[in-house]
Amino acid sequence: MITVAVVFTVLLVLRMPLAFAVGIAGASYFVGSEFLPLTVAVQRIASASQSFPLLAVPFFILAGQLMNISGITTHLIRFSQLLVSWISGGLAHVSIVLSAMMGGVSGSAVADASMQARVLGPSMIDSGLSKGFTSAAIAVGALITATIPPSIGLILYGFMGNVSIGKLFIAGLVPGLLMTLVLMLAVYWVAKRRGIGAQSLEKPTAKAIGKGLLDAKWAVLFPVLLIITIRWGIFTPSEAGAFAVVYALAVGHFAYRNLTFNNVFRALQKSVNDIGMIMLIILFANIVSYAIAFEQLPQAMTEALVTVTERPTVMLLLILAFLGVIGMVMEATVIVLLLTPILVPVVTAMGIDPVHFGILMMIMVTLGGMTPPVGVAMYAVCGILKCPTERYVVESLPLIFAVLLLVVFLALVPSVVLFLPNGLMS
Amino acid sequence: MALIKFWLKLERTVVATLLGLIVICVFMAAVMRTVGLPIIWSVDIAQLLFVWVCMLGGNQAMHSGDHVGIDYFVKRFSRKVQLGIDAAMYALILFFLAALIVYGIKLTLLNPERELGAVRLPYSLVTAAIPLGGALMFCTAAAQFVYIIRVLLGQVDADYSLSFMQKFVADSDPVAPAQAKL
Numbered sequence: 001m002i003t004v005a006v007v008f009t010v011l012l013v014l015r016m017p018l019a020f021a022v023g024i025a026g027a028s029y030f031v032g033s034e035f036l037p038l039t040v041a042v043q044r045i046a047s048a049s050q051s052f053p054l055l056a057v058p059f060f061i062l063a064g065q066l067m068n069i070s071g072i073t074t075h076l077i078r079f080s081q082l083l084v085s086w087i088s089g090g091l092a093h094v095s096i097v098l099s100a101m102m103g104g105v106s107g108s109a110v111a112d113a114s115m116q117a118r119v120l121g122p123s124m125i126d127s128g129l130s131k132g133f134t135s136a137a138i139a140v141g142a143l144i145t146a147t148i149p150p151s152i153g154l155i156l157y158g159f160m161g162n163v164s165i166g167k168l169f170i171a172g173l174v175p176g177l178l179m180t181l182v183l184m185l186a187v188y189w190v191a192k193r194r195g196i197g198a199q200s201l202e203k204p205t206a207k208a209i210g211k212g213l214l215d216a217k218w219a220v221l222f223p224v225l226l227i228i229t230i231r232w233g234i235f236t237p238s239e240a241g242a243f244a245v246v247y248a249l250a251v252g253h254f255a256y257r258n259l260t261f262n263n264v265f266r267a268l269q270k271s272v273n274d275i276g277m278i279m280l281i282i283l284f285a286n287i288v289s290y291a292i293a294f295e296q297l298p299q300a301m302t303e304a305l306v307t308v309t310e311r312p313t314v315m316l317l318l319i320l321a322f323l324g325v326i327g328m329v330m331e332a333t334v335i336v337l338l339l340t341p342i343l344v345p346v347v348t349a350m351g352i353d354p355v356h357f358g359i360l361m362m363i364m365v366t367l368g369g370m371t372p373p374v375g376v377a378m379y380a381v382c383g384i385l386k387c388p389t390e391r392y393v394v395e396s397l398p399l400i401f402a403v404l405l406l407v408v409f410l411a412l413v414p415s416v417v418l419f420l421p422n423g424l425m426s
Numbered sequence: 427m428a429l430i431k432f433w434l435k436l437e438r439t440v441v442a443t444l445l446g447l448i449v450i451c452v453f454m455a456a457v458m459r460t461v462g463l464p465i466i467w468s469v470d471i472a473q474l475l476f477v478w479v480c481m482l483g484g485n486q487a488m489h490s491g492d493h494v495g496i497d498y499f500v501k502r503f504s505r506k507v508q509l510g511i512d513a514a515m516y517a518l519i520l521f522f523l524a525a526l527i528v529y530g531i532k533l534t535l536l537n538p539e540r541e542l543g544a545v546r547l548p549y550s551l552v553t554a555a556i557p558l559g560g561a562l563m564f565c566t567a568a569a570q571f572v573y574i575i576r577v578l579l580g581q582v583d584a585d586y587s588l589s590f591m592q593k594f595v596a597d598s599d600p601v602a603p604a605q606a607k608l
Contacts, residue, residue, distance in 0.1 A: 015500040017493035038529045049477035239456035245449045268442035276483025277492045373498045
């Protein structure tokens with residue numbers, strides 16, 4: 001197992017594509033073992049591809065692409081602007097609220113961050129926000145997408161850790177909304193200190209909000225439908241994914257009249273690349289997870305950790321801190337795929353609810369994508385807006401600090417995360 | 427060259443169509459079950475197509491240079507060193523894909539009687555996607571590997587606008603860097 005870890009680390013440092021770094025490291029375990037034939041490794045790839053929960057991944061990637069061409073995104077931007085651009089900090093709030101609403105249909109923080117950097121970023125800078133602060137608000141704000149259902153990260157966590165994806169989805173709702181609030185407070189605090197004004201001068205009237213809501217109703221309705229269908233067992237999360245695709249198509253065609261056969265097909269083709277990239281990582285990671293189970297790594301890890309502390313809360317905070325550090329140097333999907341099979345048995349043995357842990361883990365590892373040295377969302381946004389990393393880092397500190405405070409709060413008070421899934425689904 | 431371009435376009439169209447079919451299969455199964463007329467084969471077909479979308483999509487992503495790695499460390503080296511490291515990585519990838527093809531074929535032939543869920547189709551239709559997708563990726567990786575080697579040997583002038591060459595372009599260089607995904 002040490003060989004696997006060493007091979008993996010060396011390959012990563014040398015810029016091996018993530019999928020192949022995972023695959024080759026996993027294969028090295030089989031090559032080094034006398035009684036494990038390599039056909040078993042290939043079998044692991046085939047069996048992962050036959051898992052129904054994983055089908056949700058391509059669906060939500062495709063739904064995210066379709067949102068942009070169907071006009072759902074445009075309507076959501078307009079509505080967010082109406083709602084919050086009057087608060088000090090202006091468009092930075094719009095970006096954060098938009099992440100929360102986009103998160104209700106799309107499931108990827110990086111996709112959300114790069115979309116916003118392209119669509120909203122330039123007008124944010126024009127409105128007087130600094131480049132660094134604009135990039136930070138967009139990148140860190142995208143973290144909300146990772147917890148608000150549907151979240152691709154949570155699908156993978158549920159798949160690898162054998163935890164109900166439906167429950168995880170519903171559990172992500174309250175933390176996602178709290179994060180929206182906390183980030184808006186942080187933006188407000190920064191804006192007030194610097195004397196950054198609002199974007200529009202007056203508060204929208206209740207009538208204007210009602211009108212805006214009506215205008216954006218199809219886009220806003222989707223997350224509600226998602227929760228309802230999953231809660232009442234009408235759809236499994238994967239079926240809800242297919243529903244999301246059909247929904248985006250229907251809204252784009254019948255309500256907003258934006259779709260042509262050609263741009264739908266182009267969205268399909270674009271999604272194919274993203275799906276191929278992410279699915280290859282997932283399938284190859286299944287080779288490694290076999291090695292992890294074979295070596296009984298979770299058991300060994302639990303025994304080692306119990307000697308450090310026996311208090312579950314302290315343990316939870318320690319594991320989260322560890323995940324935060326790993327998240328800084330590793331891509332989030334890969335961490336979830338490799339560490340979930342180890343950590344879920346560990347936390348369950350400690351009496352921590354795996355649904356509670358999943359939400360916190362997802363926030364911590366995704367946050368790593370917003371920090372250097374390895375921050376996919378950060379590089380995406382800074383690349384598009386041409387923002388130097390140092391300026392981004394300074395400006396993102398208050399936002400990251402706010403998120404960390406929220407994580408500690410959620411870790412100490414599990415019922416905030418769990419009351420909704422436990423109350424709705426028993 | 428024209429043939430390769432045609433093949434790529436064909437593959438792209440096929441995968442996009444398969445992806446659309448998967449959506450239809452799963453959505454239809456869910457709707458029909460809700461109205462009380464379940465179709466059992468629909469989801470099985472979706473699962474079967476899914477493995478093909480994954481493997482063929484993996485090849486498409488490789489063509490476009492979308493399989494990202496962590497470039498934090500390597501970016502510090504000169505372009506020549508980077509090309510050298512990448513050639514070594516490509517060699518490893520080719521080795522890995524060759525193993526995938528060989529053992530994938532073995533696995534496909536191992537158990538010909540096994541059937542796929544409720545549809546009376548052989549399970550080997552699923553496993554066959556792995557060696558076949560692996561072979562396509564092998565071709566793609568081999569072509570990119572040869573190109574990089576030829577650049578290193580000075581036989582061709584590097585064209586950094588090629589999608590898989592864009593990782594060698596630093597942010598400060600005039601050519602726009604590949605946009606990060608994932």
